[in-house]
Every structure is written in C-alpha cells, then in structure tokens.
Amino acid sequence: MDYRERIAQPSGIYLNLEQSTFATPIVQGGLFAFQPAPLPALPSDLDGIKVLLAACELPYKDITPGHLENFWVMRDGPRLAGVVGLEMFGALGLLRSLAVPQEDRGRGIGSKLTDKAEEYARAQRVKALYLLTTSAPDFFAKRGYQHADRAAAPAELQETAEFQSLCPEDAVCMLKQLEG
DSSP: OOTTTEEEOTTSOEEEGGGOSEEEEEEETTEEEEEEOOEEOOGGGHHHHHHHHHHTTOOOTTOOGGGGGGEEEEEETTEEEEEEEEEEETTEEEEEEEEOOGGGTTSSHHHHHHHHHHHHHHHTTOOEEEEEESSOHHHHHHTTOEEOOGGGSOHHHHTSHIIIIISOTTSEEEEEEOOO
C-alpha cells in the first residue's frame, strides 16, 4: 500500500481509502481532509437508517432490507450523517427518506444525497421524480422541484405507503422532470 491508499491515523491505525466511506482526499494546510460522498446503503445500515428517520420525524416503519437497494447514506466516521431513498416505477420515481441529523444540517449533505438519487434515477431512465414533504419544500424548490397536485399524481405513486398512509394529507407534493 502506498500513501494514496492509506492515511496514518493518530492512533497509528491506517485507513484503506478503497474501503473508506469518504471520497477523494483534499489537502488543507498540509493535512488530509475528507469530503464525504454518498455510498449505497448496506444491510447493516437498516437499523441506523430507521433511527435517523425517526429522529427526523419521517416515516420508517415500512422500510425493509429490500428498500436498501435504492438507498444511499453518508457517514461521519461510523455515524450516519444522512440518508436518501428512491422507489422506482418505470419512468417514475418517488424520492423518499431524505434525512440529515440536525447537527449536520448546513454542510451540504442533503444536497449531495439528493444529487446522488437524481443521478441514479437518470441512469435508470426515470423521467420524473415525485416526493412528499412536510418540512423541506423550500429546500426542494431550490433544487428545481415544483409543487404538484397530490391527487393528480400517477396511480403507481398513489398506491405507495407514503401516499396512502405514511405521509399526512397536508404533506406538500412536489415534482421534478429529469432530463437525460
């Protein structure tokens, strides 16, 4: 292993960058700093994801190991610093479960997670992403999502647990058309 593959930690333990939860090292003042990057959620993340969603007052009871196939997380060391998920229905997608702990907000984590979900959706040829939110309509509006009539959402989405029962009736429905 050379210097590009490991970083000496104060404890003398070496961190293998190929297995790290972080992206490209950035040199700041002669020291390495790391920029967190979204990574696919692992089965071992399930309980932590549910705890984070509950702490952010978001639905979590319907999330199963199968959902994690389209979930991404960001970590600050071993701690979850954010999560986002997608449910896909052909050319339609439901962005869900975007959660960042209160103490980590304002660090760009929500934006990076949303970017990752949108990038993945485009790669899967999803043309439109919908979401329901009670707490972040301004965040999503700044990212190009527009208010949409919840009752006019496609039937596939109307049948999801989020639309049926998990998200309250006063949740704002939003839509973003994705370009190739």
